[in-house]
Amino acid sequence: MWSQWHLDCPPAGTTGDIALDKRLADAFRALIARPDLPSRLTWLEGEVFLTDHFPNPNAPADRYRATLIRWWLDLHGEAI
Structure with a gap:
């Protein structure tokens, strides 16, 4: 997925x-x-739902979560 x-x-x-x-x-x-x-997909799911509150979409936590969701979608797409 990523070379370096x-x-x-x-x-x-x-x-x-x-x-x-x-x-x-x-x-x-x-x-x-x-x-x-x-195990990578499971780890990503755990990280995405680590907190039970979803702050402002521009907050760093949400940008972190959005990036992890993109990674999950990339990996899930490779698995199909």
Whole structure:
């Protein structure tokens, strides 16, 4: 899916928010550490629904969640 990335930047590019970029880069490393596709999808689902509140769509948490949802959709599309 992604060929390479800098450790402190998400693989799909920077967001302009350094803290969010680092969080996404950490999430990507956690994702690729999973051994197979089903465990990656399960991990992403857990991260997306980690909190039971959904703040403002422009908040960093929602941008984080939106990125993880895109990753899930990319992986799910590969599985079909």
